[in-house]
Amino acid sequence: MSRIAVIGAGAWGTALAITAARAGCTVGLWAREKEVVESIRHERRNALFLPDHTVDDNVVPTGDMGEAAAGAELALLVAPAQHVGAAAEQLAGLPDAPPIVVCAKGIDRASGRLLSEVVADALPGRPVAVLSGPSFAGEVAQGLPAALTAASTDRPLTERVAQRLGAPRFRIYLSDDPVGVEIGGAVKNVIAIACGIVVGAGLGENARAAVVTRGLAETVRLAVARGGRAQTLAGLSGIGDMMLTCNSFQSRNMSLGAALGAEPDRSWTPAEVLAARGKLAEGVWTAAAVIEMAAKLDVEMPICAGVNAVLHRGETVRAMVDSLMARRFREE
Numbered sequence: 001m002s003r004i005a006v007i008g009a010g011a012w013g014t015a016l017a018i019t020a021a022r023a024g025c026t027v028g029l030w031a032r033e034k035e036v037v038e039s040i041r042h043e044r045r046n047a048l049f050l051p052d053h054t055v056d057d058n059v060v061p062t063g064d065m066g067e068a069a070a071g072a073e074l075a076l077l078v079a080p081a082q083h084v085g086a087a088a089e090q091l092a093g094l095p096d097a098p099p100i101v102v103c104a105k106g107i108d109r110a111s112g113r114l115l116s117e118v119v120a121d122a123l124p125g126r127p128v129a130v131l132s133g134p135s136f137a138g139e140v141a142q143g144l145p146a147a148l149t150a151a152s153t154d155r156p157l158t159e160r161v162a163q164r165l166g167a168p169r170f171r172i173y174l175s176d177d178p179v180g181v182e183i184g185g186a187v188k189n190v191i192a193i194a195c196g197i198v199v200g201a202g203l204g205e206n207a208r209a210a211v212v213t214r215g216l217a218e219t220v221r222l223a224v225a226r227g228g229r230a231q232t233l234a235g236l237s238g239i240g241d242m243m244l245t246c247n248s249f250q251s252r253n254m255s256l257g258a259a260l261g262a263e264p265d266r267s268w269t270p271a272e273v274l275a276a277r278g279k280l281a282e283g284v285w286t287a288a289a290v291i292e293m294a295a296k297l298d299v300e301m302p303i304c305a306g307v308n309a310v311l312h313r314g315e316t317v318r319a320m321v322d323s324l325m326a327r328r329f330r331e332e
Helices: 011-022 034-043 065-069 081-092 115-122 137-142 155-165 178-200 205-225 230-234 236-245 252-261 270-275 283-297 302-312 317-325
Strands: 003-007 026-030 050-054 059-062 074-077 100-102 128-132 146-151 170-175
Touching (some): 011 026, 011 137, 050 137, 074 155, 128 236, 146 178, 146 236, 155 170, 170 178, 178 205, 178 252, 205 230, 205 283, 230 236, 270 283, 283 302, 302 317
Parallel strands (some): 026 059, 146 170
Antiparallel strands (some): 128 146
């Protein structure tokens, strides 16, 4: 049996571990939290992050990253986006780290780099891929049909990802545009916050459709400026992921946006934003990183800028909406 390492045992990491085991792999699952290791080991479930799903016996939980990665053919890196760099550095310290598949979605706030670039810097010369697309963890763990994109400039690596993880209800498409795939996965979280704001503020479905459409246009502009391809964003990692995240309260980012939109005349501090929901919403950090990247590339992203202003600059939702609707007329 092939061995896969999963680095990060949140909901998505656990779902991927279950998926890999279902595809016939043995899985070393690294968790930072001791209680997660104990819960999976003794109860065969992740009581903290994914309590409603049984974890296969082929998944071996551990708090030792070296143990999880030992003998692995691939390492799926599923740490939160802002912790990917630290996890990659730990992997770099192992004697024989396997090829890395970045499964987190975001942009490194400290450096402004894509997560695959952060990993490549920590593990020079090692092949890196990204796995992204519309994928709620609970549905994947349940075995409901899902399709994602594996992207890398290393074609044999993406083929290996598809061969090891692909299954009748977990379909993987291949791409050689990791930049486009990563930008899609990162920016959709910011647009999902904007959609949540629309719903929370009661602005209607017309407004949400406009936000998704124009948000996708912003995403395409940034991806192309960063060296990606526009057509990539017409796929699973672009419009597919955005449709999912912007239309369901299963999305942590949309749920956060709804909480903000419910009080449109209130300004928020970053600490209050984070406290508004008890769960991590990657778009909070990604918004600032996206705006910094866009500024360096001279890319206009008004919706993302508005979300960032609400999250980090004390602007009210009402002021954000008024500002967006007052923009000058232009061709689509």
